Amino acid sequence: MASLQEKTIGKQDSDVSENLLSVKGLNVKFKSDNTKVTAVNNVSFQLKEGETVALVGESGSGKSVTSLSIMGLIPKHAGFVDGSIQLLGQQLNGLPAKQMRTIRGREISMIFQEPMTSLNPVHKIGDQIGKVIRLHENIKKEEITKRTIEMLVKVGIPRPDKIIKEYPHQLSGGMRQRVMIAMAMACNPKLLIADEPTTALDVTIQAQILDLMNDLKKQYSTTILLITHDLGVVAEIADRVMVMYYGQIVEEADVYTLFKSPKHPYTAGLINSIPNLEEMKSRLDPITGNVPNMGEITVGCPFRTRCNHAKDICSVKNPPLFKLENQTVRCWLHENKEVG
Amino acid sequence: MKNALLEVADLKTYFPVKGGLLKNTKEYLKAVDGISFTLEEGDTLGLVGESGCGKSTTGRSILRLIEPTEGSVKYRGAEVTSMGKKELRKLRKEMQIVFQDPYASLNPRKQVGSIIEEALSTHGIGRDSNERKGMVLDLLEKVGLNATAYERYPHEFSGGQRQRIGIARAIAVNPSLIIADEPVSALDVSIQAQILNLFQDLQDSMGLTYIFIAHDLSVVKHISDKIGVMYLGRMVELASKDDLFARPSHPYTQALMSAVPVPDPTIKKERIILTGDVPNPSNPPTGCTFHPRCRSCMEICAEIAPKPVEISPGHVVSCHLYDPEYNCAT
Incomplete structure (x- = not known):
């Protein structure tokens, strides 16, 4: 640290x-x-x-x-x-792009929802994972390959020595997500x-x-x-x-x-x-209405239009976070139940 | 005893896979490979399975939006697969479909009113456009939309509201059967519940029969009376909802149920983690198509495809474990 x-x-x-x-x-x-x-x-x-x-x-x-x-x-x-x-x-926030690049992939990494769009379709799996390691660590090529295979083993990919030479489209959705995880974990991010x-x-x-x-x-x-x-x-x-x-x-x-x-x-x-x-309801209990569009609500609590408990104050003032015993909640209902 | 509205027997839909220099048909992709079930009037059949299991193709083959290769589909006793164009057009009034993606299934250049009205005029419902407009306004109210929706365009609505428009269009012609193909999977959870309730309300008020296709087992359980579990084009288990959940029998059904995360952190259920992925349907495994991932796999499973066995009234399982001919152990 x-x-x-x-x-x-x-x-x-x-x-x-x-x-x-x-x-x-x-x-x-x-x-x-x-x-x-x-x-x-x-x-x-x-x-x-x-x-x-x-x-x-x-x-x-x-x-x-x-x-x-x-x-x-x-x-x-x-x-x-x-x-x-x-x-x-x-x-x-505000860090120059060059420095941010040393943090991304090494200190913080990210897995996305759609592994097909976040993997590069024209590069081999092994090269894509290897690149993360190469960017952040100064080690030899053979070492990088070894580490790449190790990572693939860790995320449960069978025959990793073959997979490193394959392209994303040759893998199934679950396999691609495993590759994404291997890539994200390659430099052991915090x-x-x-x-x-x-x-x-x-x-x-x-x-x-x-x-x-x-x-x-x-x-x-x-x-x-x-x-x-x-x-x-x-x-x-x-x-x-x-x-x-x-x-x-x-x-x-x-x-x-x-x-x-x-x-x-x-x-x-x-x-x-x-x-x-695990339990059976004959009818679901939905939240009424729709999520408001961004910018639609400017004053008061943005949830009030869909809320069954809305009071006068809700349309005037957006509630702050109230600290309760085990949780914090942004709702006027809990105004007087604050601890500390 | 309720009347059987729909009887499907040994339905098969194969897609030709072309390849080679001359683009000859090399092989067939068996998207639906021998599905049978009976659906009573007013009931809901849930079809559940993972992507590529053929649940959507089954729905479309019943409607003949995709031509089935083999098998029989009987609607109120009439054979659907051999119907001519004219008869089929009449049948479309009886059977409607609601699609998954309300963004893609509504014409963006048309006002909502005319999208729904088109369904009416196509089937010659309503004397003139005035009467039809009244009917459309009634339909909008029925699905929980404001009358002002009539003159608006699809892009002005949220996903949930668009799905309501899709439902209004489907019920416009007063059908008996609605095939709903993943109607809530593109929606947020709070909206999903609204749409599921709408489906139930319409079923009660109009006596609709549903085939409800979804990959989400909790949704299917919520809405269905009967559930069919599909895997690689075959129905591996078919039972009433209560039977299926009290006694899930096919190893795939068991794994599928255990894989669904429960929204309760205090419940730690024992997981059956399936190894591997769903195989490529154009090159399915021999014998029982589930055998490479099955934890109860026997020698016979790789050789012969299991036949459906009725283990209790109305509870059908296609697995050698329940076939006395092969399984001496039980």
Whole structure:
């Protein structure tokens, strides 16, 4: 940790705690016609070393934009990223592109939803994984090949010595996702961001990949930020959960508390609206209405239009995060239940 | 006893795979390879399976949107596979389809009103455009859309609302059977529940019969009375919902059920992790197509394809484990 801080140039005030990643007041805006649309609105959170945190939300909630900002992958001409993102005390936001490249792939890496579009179709598997190692570590060619094969073995790819000479289209979806994971883990990153890693996969293959991620987590104690809309996957793999709605974190809790006593009406609505294999409901209990478009709601709580508990104050003032005993929640219903 | 609305027997749909210099048909891809089931009026049959198992092709072959190669499909006793164009057109009024992607299945250049009205005028429903407009407005209300939707275009709607438009178009001609092909898989969870409820409401009010195709076992369980589990073009297990979940019998069904993540962190279920991937359907394994991934695989499984065995009334499994001829162990 100390060595990393020494070599950083863009270092600013460092976070003293044991947090691996600390995001404070993250705002992301995009240009749309002549206005700016807020995609992520004042998001703050910390990731501790070794934990798996799920960022849950529906399409357009800003979960992927949050992860792309951490990676520094929001194009400058399109989006405005504001706020502080610190990895082990090193400020990432505003870092020159060249330095960011030394962090991406080595300190933080990312797995995307669609492995077919995120692998290069004209390069061999082995070359693509090898490139990650070559970029970050100064080792010989034979060593790189050896490491590549090792990584493929670790993610459970059969006949890795043959696979390194194959192209992405020759592999199935599950295999491609394994290759993506091998590539992301090749330099043993401190933080792995997995953006909907199993959404494009069939359930039996999803089970394999979740199993693999759980194994790798134990083996390397990698911190994982899991972006997903699937509460089943969350329950399976996460230690802690953050729920996003309309660009904001509306609830945060450990996984047991969140599923047992969700406090935000949106979280409760999400949990109630999914059919569950273990219990039988004759009718689902959906959240009414639709997710509002970005920029549509400017005052008050953005969820109020779909909320059964909306009060007068909800249409006037957006609630802050209230800290309860085991969770934080952004809802006026819990205003008077705050602790500390 | 309810009437059988649809009887499907040994339905096969093969696609020719062309290759070589002269583009001759080299082999056939057996997308659907001998599917049989009966569907009673007012019931919902769920077809579940992973990508490439042939569940969508089954749905389309029943409608003859894809011509089946062999087998019989009887709708109210009438053979669908041998119908001529005229009869088929009449039948389309009875059987409708709702597609997965509401973005791709609605004409972007047409107003919602005229998209739905087209279904009416094609089948000669309604005396004039005025009457049809009234009917369309009723339909919009039925599926939970505002009357202002009539003059708007598909791109002005969210995914869930577009799916409502697709459903309105399907029920416009007052069909008996709706084949819904992954109708909720492109939708967010909170919207998915709204659409599932809409399907149930319409079934109650219009007495509809559904074939509900989905890859999500929890969704299929929620909406179906009867469930067929498909693997590589074959139906490996068919049973009533209660029977299937009380006694999942085919090793694939068991693995599929155990693979579904449960949204409850306190439940840690024992996982059956299948090794390997779904094989290429153009070159399926010999014998039982599931045998390379099966944990109960026997010698016979690689040689002979299992026949369907009825293990209890209405519960059919295609697996040698349940065939007394081959399995001496049980």
